[in-house]
Amino acid sequence: MTNLVTETLVDLLGSLIIIGMIVMLACVSKTSAVAIATGIVVCFVGQGVSELLLKAAGSLSVILKWNPFNMLFLSNEWSNPSYDHNTLLSLPSLIWGNVIYALVFLVLGYEMFKHKPI
DSSP: OHHHHHHHHHHHHHHHHHHHHHHHHHHHSSSHHHHHHHHHHHHHHHHHHHHHHHHHHGGGHHHHTTSGGGGGGHHHHHHOGGGHHHHOSOHHHHHHHHHHHHHHHHHHHHHHHHTSOO
């Protein structure tokens, strides 16, 4: 039972980044279709983009491993710790990265929403 609850919380944390990004993009764009389309693309392509970015980065991978797409690997690495060669981040680093990115995206989305004319 605790494993199920933990997995659910990890998935929720990973989803908060996508939700925050969609809220932020919905407030920036004129139509919400852009935000929805971007959210769908991030869900299906984000991990692949991150992996290609890290492989092509070389010495810049020290910085690029903190990209938001890399944070989407959280649930994969939680279930299978051998994924750390894909992310170049430890599990605690991924968790903190997810928390920070989720907060940044949600706060930016909220601030943009406050100033958006309705």
